[in-house]
Amino acid sequence: MNDMIKKVTQLLTDKTIDVFIGYGKGSADRSRAIFVRTAEQAENLVFSANCTQNLAGYLLKHEVKHLGKLGILANVAALRSILQLASEFQIKDGEVLVLFANPDGSFTEFLDFHSIEGYLLTTETGITSGEQERIAALEAMSVSERWTFWNQEFEKCIKCYACRAACPMCYCHRCTTDVNQPQWIPVASHERGNLDYHLMRAMHLAGRCVNCGECANACPMDIPLNLLTYQLISPIKAGFGATAGMKSDAVYALSTYKPDDKENFII
């Protein structure tokens, strides 16, 4: 940890960056994002097993951007978020200094997107086996059982949009939910409004989701929203050869096609 504090202090002193987004101690057993701008604040940096939040979303937050040149402590999900955001022209190469926390506690500095891309090829980026099992269990159900399952989950939804706010890829200034001519997605948090919202969001993240799980973690009602987008990861990879957040200049899977894309349902 001291290495980290030293490194960040150095970066701040020599003005390489103006602010470093890292983890600090949070309430109870939680960690939280902190925005380090002075050597003194750097002393508050911590890194431990509970530091799992994907901090990349902050890179696009208006007030954070205005603090100056940004540095960030990234986990694998954050690295992928950065590349995906780059492919969508939201972050430019060299704009953000990226420190990566290695599993052994040491830190790697990534100087450009290319080195991030290289690193990601060597590391595990998929969803966990637990998540795979949950998806498999759902897939094993009948269609109407799945309907019931999701209906019960969505019933809990209060449309607080924490999932959207926490998602690094939900950076649109105007979400489809905010469009009212026509009102595609009902504002109301009734069954239809909730179903529409979550289907819409999952579709808009299909091929863009970097499986950081922030949506599900953020949900105060504990809805396993991540499964919706996670479930689409393997068909998109298998069908179109695309995985989100692996290349800074990737073409979005749903913005392109192959003349021989395979399907078995169009007659």
Next chain:
Amino acid sequence: MSRIGVFVCHCGENISATVNCEKVAKITGELKGVEFSTDYKYMCSDPGQTLLKEAIKEHKLDGVVVAACSPRMHEPTFRKACAEAGLNPFLCEMSNIREHCSWVHPKDDLTTEKAEDLVRVMVEKVKKNKALKSIKVPVTKTALVIGGGIAGIQAALDIANCGHKVIMVEKLPSIGGHMSQLSETFPTLDCSQCILTPRMVEIAQHPNITLHTYSEVESVDGFIGNFKIKIRKKSKSLDEHLCTGCGLCTTKCPQKKIPNEFERGLGFRPAIYVPFPQAVPNKPVIDRENCTYYIKGKCKVCEIVCPTKAIRFDQEDEVIEVEAGAIVMATGFDVLKSDYFPEYGFGKYKDVIDGLQFERLASASGPTQGEIRRPSDGQVPKKIVFVACAGSRDPAKGIEYCSKICCMYTAKHAMLYKHKVHDGTPYVFYMDIRAGGKMYEEFVRRTIVEDGTHYVRGRVSTIYEKNGKLIVKGADTLMGGIPIEIEADMVVLATAGVANKGAEELAQTVHISYDSYKFFAEAHPKLKPVETNTAGIFLAGACQAPKDIPESVAAASGAAVKVAALFSNDELTRDPLVAVVNRQAAPVYSACVGCFLCQSVCPYQAIEREEIKSRSGEIIKTLARVNEGLCQGCGTCVALCRTKAIDIHGYSNQQVYTEIMALLND
């Protein structure tokens, strides 16, 4: 509140036989916002249209629904009628109650109810329609023709003769293309040079045509009517104004042993050279890669001998910028590299040549002055084998498609050979003879019957040299596949026609699409064969697919007509049913977040980047913008846009949403 008029057509009895038209008019007349509704025997007839126009005026209608036949039939008719009555034509919609209702359902209540549903959908849609104006795009009446082969020449002359300016860009030192290399042309055996060279001269002399040879297109920006093109004029090391084309330099150049590209390596040329005697422009260029001065820093013989002091060793490439309203792609084709076929020994045996080399041998201006002589020892070959489909129709090793021209030129080659070597024996190995074309089949027949060419249906498996002869092994499939072995003096491979080298890069530079073979893609294989998917860019000749001369010329004239039509007005008028990106006041500017995921879905490169800048020039936001000149209105970007920042006129989000609601809520 809307004031919509509903007009239900009986179409004689075509509709009214199964749909109760009076009832449809009555029921839909009760809909909110419907001011007037009626039914009539023939809405498209003169009195029908008059009824429509008068109702618009009398009831001050602000929207019209005509329930009749398919809009694909009469939408223009009724929109025009509305416009004549002073109503914006885009406030008129049609309900298809004939093709989609009366003709496909029996006479019963369900059919009439469906007709009511279809009308209701359009009533609700029309409420969300907007008055639209046609899009006007100014047009620069200059055409850029890329490529100076027969297709480019034809297109350029046709356009220039319509009175428009043409800029022609040719990458080689002379125009003329592959046609200038040919000996005689099928099926009439005209001398290629005789029919081509006058046209080349015409290009050089035409007051409307500016010719840039030894030049390449470096970039293309802009869109239909308004392209901006950068052309790199490679240095010829020559002041073209001073040069008289006397040719003294080319005879004095000490470097004389450079394989001549024009002769397909069957002859030599100096380092300062004119590609062929009839070249246009007939002025030399220095091939810097082979010039002694550029290699060793010493020589300058050409400069010394030049009577007008026109040589410029320090001349640099020049990049010029031109504007054009349309572009014709006429970059032609190439032939498959013969090293594809090691078993045929091309490159290994001097006397295995390709078709274009045979053209040079047969050409009166070629390296042998038109006598057929083997490259190895200059002997006249007495037995010659032509191998058709060398690479074509060969998914395993070559290319899948038929190169189309080889059957004919192989027949021509056999015929020319017989005409020049009376005692010679030509063989042709072929898969099928494809001689579809005016006088083509007759021509092939003549080759076989009159000139006694031996046509063997089968593939050649291998060619090897033995005792100065080329042993050609194959099989005759018409004789039950019996093996055939011919001791030939020379072999000519009809190698496949392929996309020109660099076609892919050029397509990307000019922003047009290309197929998997790298040939440029037409907008529609049947109905838009000379258009590309990029508005304002057209195709001529073999850059699209292998074509023979008549076809290339026809396509070129077709492209020229498209250009001339585009140039027939000062402004281009386009249907306004295009996509548009939402714009708002500062500080939002637009709902667009600039992710540009829409950019790659657009088949027309119509989505551009727009930078919103502060007064001090700092970029505040980068947005997508739809170029109205390019957008064709497919709406794929609209469906993709997450913020719904893109919408499309005529099929807007509001319109389709309301249509669904109206359709399902009766």
Next chain:
Amino acid sequence: MEKELKILKYSELSKLIERFRSNGYPVLAPVRKGKVVEIELVESLDAIALDVLLSTQSAKKAAFPKVEKVLRYTLGKSEVQQFPVDPEACPDTILFGVRPCDASGFKSLDAIFGEAPADQFYLKKKEKTTIISFSCPTADEYCFCTSVGGGPGNTAGSDLQFTGISKDDILVEILTEKGAKLSLLFADLLSEAGASIDKSKFLADVKVAFKVDSVVEKTTASFGNATLWLEQSLRCIGCGACAFVCPTCACFDFQDEQNTKNGVRLRLWDSCGFSLFTLHTSGHNPREVQSQRWRQRIMHKFAYMPEQLHVVGCEGCGRCSRACPVDMNIKEHLTAISLI
């Protein structure tokens, strides 16, 4: 009325629910749903989660549901016909097993919705709701009710309050007329309680973190302190989780949902944390950035409400902190403000 104290056996609790149900009262109570605890209609005691610290959402939905129909209409050829929803058309309901902070949270809502023009949809539902709260035997580090004038045994807002005083016995406090009326349904199950019972012995210990008067004073003075709000809210991501779980947040939105023929007007929860909340049609947003929205949230609860409604808009339940995806801990922030 004078508070009455009774004793109820734990073993009789299920009978209570049975009696409520058999007398036609819908019963809303905390129900465990995986990791979250919702307030839902229940049929029996088994369904009720009495051992939880707090429900995830507050109990406000009993009178202020997340989606509420207030008007129906039909679209005729030229006229719109309206069918207003009758605010009275709601059943007498029992809110059972909620915590004192939930019950007292209704004070703020009463004040907000009671202001002229009084909101009948809320008031009628509230009027018809009888609240049986359970005092808190435990608390966690997010709880700070004692700092904002409440406490684990606070009876404000409750009609009846139950406190477990032994393995078998519950101390029942009958606090209001409404409570007394309801208790008649189970009077036979109650026995007299000795005057000597010290309820406080059975309550959680919730430390006072700050002086609420100081927070009110400093908040009121800090409107222009942009740095304060920015520093506190840098990690805030602008979701509405805090507002939607809050027992006192009362902001709402109206939305019409309609097709080409019919429509309804719905009242829905809204949150000042959303950027959309103050977005003008022109594109101008008076609260342009998240720090301003955070300021609004705190100012509303600790400056505007005390000033205008004479009530602090916070019960110290800590739900917002628990629900916050980015660990915005309100107790910590308020403590910091009190120390300015």
Next chain:
Amino acid sequence: MQDFEPKIVAFVCNWCTYAGADLTGTSRIKYSANVKIIRFPCTGRIDFMILMKAFENGADGIIVSGCHPNDCHYSTGNFHARRRWIVFRNLLNFTGIDTDRIQFSWVSAAEGFKWADVVNNCTKKIKELGPYENYNKIAVSTLFNEEGTSNE
């Protein structure tokens, strides 16, 4: 369920399927009146949300149809649409929405007979499946009842 007349809405492209349906008409081939067409310029235009809107406005079945691959008037709109449907169908299936109620097809301007077949087969299938009860329970129209939405 004998007299159940399903509501089926067809979203089709202007250039192929709409024209194909026109040909069905000009050829006087009969098909079921349950299906009603909404015209789009291209299948590429058909937002996935449009399908959700159809179900929630009471559709029992949906047909989505456009040009065969390589036949798109805009050359690639149907290819993009196909990818979209591959993904969306996956998502619908995963969330328990009955994809048997959505028929995707390629119907060219020459396939008048095919259009009639698509419509008739789809209608038959939806009649067998019956009304879309699950979705109907949350349909827009449920709001317009006297009681309507859950006031809880």
